[in-house]
Amino acid sequence: MADVHSKEVRSYNMSQIKGKNTKPEMLVRRYLHAQGFRYGLHNKKLPGKPDLVLRKYKTVIFVHGCFWHGHEGCKYFTIPKTRTEWWRQKIKRNKELDSQHIKALKSNNWHVIVIYQCEIKKDRREKTFENLLSHFSSIANV
Numbered sequence: 001m002a003d004v005h006s007k008e009v010r011s012y013n014m015s016q017i018k019g020k021n022t023k024p025e026m027l028v029r030r031y032l033h034a035q036g037f038r039y040g041l042h043n044k045k046l047p048g049k050p051d052l053v054l055r056k057y058k059t060v061i062f063v064h065g066c067f068w069h070g071h072e073g074c075k076y077f078t079i080p081k082t083r084t085e086w087w088r089q090k091i092k093r094n095k096e097l098d099s100q101h102i103k104a105l106k107s108n109n110w111h112v113i114v115i116y117q118c119e120i121k122k123d124r125r126e127k128t129f130e131n132l133l134s135h136f137s138s139i140a141n142v
């Protein structure tokens with residue numbers, strides 16, 4: 001694990017902490033919209049308040065920050081060197097909540113898609129969106 005955050009990584013992490021309407025989420029929304037999908041946003045009635053809700057496909061999408069949601073093995077997830085233990089607990093808790101929410105959704109027959117923000121980075125975006133589309137076409141064909 002890298003000892004020091006590069007400036008780029010640090011500002012990227014900080015930008016994620018703000019939450020709603022973050023840029024990667026906007027990219028996912030714009031893409032799906034352009035493909036003709038319609039969705040609701042930040043549905044408070046569903047566990048974990050999913051970022052996108054596509055009722056027609058019984059699918060919810062979370063767009064997760066790699067840092068905030070502790071994306072294992074991802075270069076954007078490194079625990080800060082100060083208040084390390086506090087961050088460790090904080091992110092552990094976030095991950096626990098995430099999996100509880102996903103479990104609850106799945107037990108209500110929702111399809112749950114989690115997209116990490118690193119998967120929306122330029123070099124990986126196309127692949128991610130392809131996978132997303134194949135999810136919807138696989139449901140539509142059932």
Ligand SMILES: [Zn+2]
Nearest residue numbers: 066071074118
């Ligand atoms: Zn990541």
